[in-house]
Amino acid sequence: MTTANSASKIVVSGFRHFFDTEDGPVQATGEIDLTIRAGEFVTLVGPSGCGKTTLLKAIAGFIRPTEGTIYCDGKPVSGPARERGVVFQELAILPWRTVRRNIGHGLEIAGIPKAEREQKVARLIDLIGLRGFEHRYPHELSGGMRQRVAVARTWAADPDVILMDEPFAAVDAMTRLTLQEELGRLCAATRKTVFFITHSVEEAVFLGDRVLVMTRRPGIIKARIEVPRRSLGGRDWETFTADPEMQNIAEQVLRLVRAERGAAEAEEKREAGAAASS
Amino acid sequence: MSTASARPHAGSPSGLRPGLLVASRWLGNVKILIPFAALVVIWSAIQAVGHFPERVLVSPSRVWDTMLLLFSHGILVEYIRTSIAMIFVATAISLAIGVPLGFLVGSNRYAARALETFLRYLQGISGIAWLPLVVIWFGFTHLTTLAIVIYTLAVPIIFNTMTGVRAVPELYALGLRSLGAGRLRVIRDVYLPGALPSIMVGLRLGMGYGWRALIAAEMLVRQGGLGDLIFGARTSGQIDRIIGGMIVIGALYIIIDRLLVQPLENLTIARWGLLRK
Numbered sequence: 436m437t438t439a440n441s442a443s444k445i446v447v448s449g450f451r452h453f454f455d456t457e458d459g460p461v462q463a464t465g466e467i468d469l470t471i472r473a474g475e476f477v478t479l480v481g482p483s484g485c486g487k488t489t490l491l492k493a494i495a496g497f498i499r500p501t502e503g504t505i506y507c508d509g510k511p512v513s514g515p516a517r518e519r520g521v522v523f524q525e526l527a528i529l530p531w532r533t534v535r536r537n538i539g540h541g542l543e544i545a546g547i548p549k550a551e552r553e554q555k556v557a558r559l560i561d562l563i564g565l566r567g568f569e570h571r572y573p574h575e576l577s578g579g580m581r582q583r584v585a586v587a588r589t590w591a592a593d594p595d596v597i598l599m600d601e602p603f604a605a606v607d608a609m610t611r612l613t614l615q616e617e618l619g620r621l622c623a624a625t626r627k628t629v630f631f632i633t634h635s636v637e638e639a640v641f642l643g644d645r646v647l648v649m650t651r652r653p654g655i656i657k658a659r660i661e662v663p664r665r666s667l668g669g670r671d672w673e674t675f676t677a678d679p680e681m682q683n684i685a686e687q688v689l690r691l692v693r694a695e696r697g698a699a700e701a702e703e704k705r706e707a708g709a710a711a712s713s
Numbered sequence: 714m715s716t717a718s719a720r721p722h723a724g725s726p727s728g729l730r731p732g733l734l735v736a737s738r739w740l741g742n743v744k745i746l747i748p749f750a751a752l753v754v755i756w757s758a759i760q761a762v763g764h765f766p767e768r769v770l771v772s773p774s775r776v777w778d779t780m781l782l783l784f785s786h787g788i789l790v791e792y793i794r795t796s797i798a799m800i801f802v803a804t805a806i807s808l809a810i811g812v813p814l815g816f817l818v819g820s821n822r823y824a825a826r827a828l829e830t831f832l833r834y835l836q837g838i839s840g841i842a843w844l845p846l847v848v849i850w851f852g853f854t855h856l857t858t859l860a861i862v863i864y865t866l867a868v869p870i871i872f873n874t875m876t877g878v879r880a881v882p883e884l885y886a887l888g889l890r891s892l893g894a895g896r897l898r899v900i901r902d903v904y905l906p907g908a909l910p911s912i913m914v915g916l917r918l919g920m921g922y923g924w925r926a927l928i929a930a931e932m933l934v935r936q937g938g939l940g941d942l943i944f945g946a947r948t949s950g951q952i953d954r955i956i957g958g959m960i961v962i963g964a965l966y967i968i969i970d971r972l973l974v975q976p977l978e979n980l981t982i983a984r985w986g987l988l989r990k
Contacts, residue, residue, distance in 0.1 A: 495887075495891055496891075497887055497890075497891075514890075515887070515890040515891040516891070516893065517891070517892060517893030519891060520891055520892070521887070521888065521891040523884055523887075523888065525882075525884060526884075527882075527884045527885055527887070527888030528888070529885060529889075529902070529903065529906070529907075531906045531907070531909075540889070540892060540902070541892035541893060544889075544892055544893050544894045544898060545893060588892070589891075589892075592892050592893065594891075598891075
């Protein structure tokens with residue numbers, strides 16, 4: 436089988452993906468090779484449509500790669516599993532379940548006895564600050580609260596790997612700052628392996644141990660930037676913005692992303708021009 | 714505890730005093746009855762001014778007396794019982810057939826696309842249009858009535874179950890599968906509750922259509938039921954029975970719909986916040 440060393444949790448090897456459309460196959464990503472170490476927080480930024488979500492869906496096991504293989508703990512991924520939890524941008528928690536029953540859903544599926552389940556859920560509800568809202572339905576909560584429930588639901592099932600696809604994109608800016616800090620602390624405390632997709636350069640640098648930058652479609656990973664950790668806990672925005680090295684890294688990532696966006700726009704203009712002149 | 718009356722303000726969010734609240738609620742209910750009262754007044758007026766013979770129109774009070782008489786002899790109850798039993802048996806069978814069928818079709822994209830037009834087509838052929846054929850097959854029996862009502866009820870249930878299943882976001886299923894759920898679990902925890910509000914809409918529509926089809930079928934089959942009551946009264950020219958029967962038919966529909974099906978629908982839809990106004 437693979438010779439991946441014991442510290443690598445997720446290995447993406449020779450991944451390429453095509454989508455079937457009515458006009459034939461469309462290439463979603465270029466060739467991607469990637470290793471995520473156990474306990475590492477990897478963030479991925481890139482222009483829209485570059486294939487970020489495709490890569491995440493493949494790691495989650497929702498789609499089968501056209502080419503290449505994805506390994507989790509050395510075993511090829513063949514479908515979704517509890518060891519790889521997913522938090523989506525849009526809300527995937529169930530509107531007909533209360534906060535408590537949503538968070539405990541993974542435990543319920545795993546057949547954990549009710550008493551133990553309730554205990555775990557209660558602890559998580561305290562942790563995400565939703566005490567008193569246990570019996571509310573998602574539509575009775577604010578956007579930030581709902582996203583907390585979504586994160587807690589994934590956390591409760593205790594996966595080794597957590598895949599997040601722009602989980603805070605739909606939340607208001609102030610709440611987002613808090614949620615980012617909370618997530619950072621939670622990850623640092625639980626040593627989860629996280630793969631996190633975002634549009635925001637700041638978010639990517641703030642949360643990541645390593646930031647990956649993808650090119651425009653068909654995307655490949657064009658840069659991998661290590662972000663040093665100042666302490667064992669999570670970061671907070673005040674010290675982050677005051678840290679010149681962090682700001683340097685953020686600027687560097689921003690330049691890489693902007694260059695891709697610029698190139699993509701120029702390409703679009705060229706194509707539009709060609710279409711207009713023909 | 715029986716001390717609920719000790720805190721009279723607890724249940725009145727508007728801050729109205731209990732007496733006033735009861736009065737305003739009562740007024741609200743009276744409002745619903747105004748059109749009915751108006752109809753009776755106009756009816757009385759026409760009857761009084763026109764001096765119509767009894768084989769054309771009778772007075773409201775005459776209808777009331779006849780219905781009271783039918784009721785006191787247990788005749789009305791018997792007709793009502795037949796119709797009510799029919800609609801509930803048909804509903805139970807239609808749910809048992811329609812929900813699994815709607816699920817089967819809804820969970821398969823190609824089957825759903827292939828059957829959508831066909832189901833709409835069937836909705837165009839009303840249950841009544843099937844009557845001649847079904848009478849040939851099953852004769853003038855309860856089975857014929859039942860078949861017509863089940864057909865009428867099942868089509869909207871199948872259709873709405875199907876659309877309900879198709880409307881459940883795939884994301885819900887993906888999210889649950891990455892929590893370790895298998896196929897059956899996803900159906901039970903995602904698609905069934907997700908489709909339930911739509912199934913309830915189908916049930917409510919179906920019971921409305923089914924009730925109308927039932928009365929029509931009873932008029933032809935003549936094996937009891939309110940349709941039989943009013944159609945039988947026609948042959949003997951009993952206008953009072955016809956009008957009285959019609960009033961009961963409408964009243965029973967309102968009772969079934971407002972007191973039974975609608976509360977059930979509200980329970981599933983409103984609480985989950987799926988009803989977007």
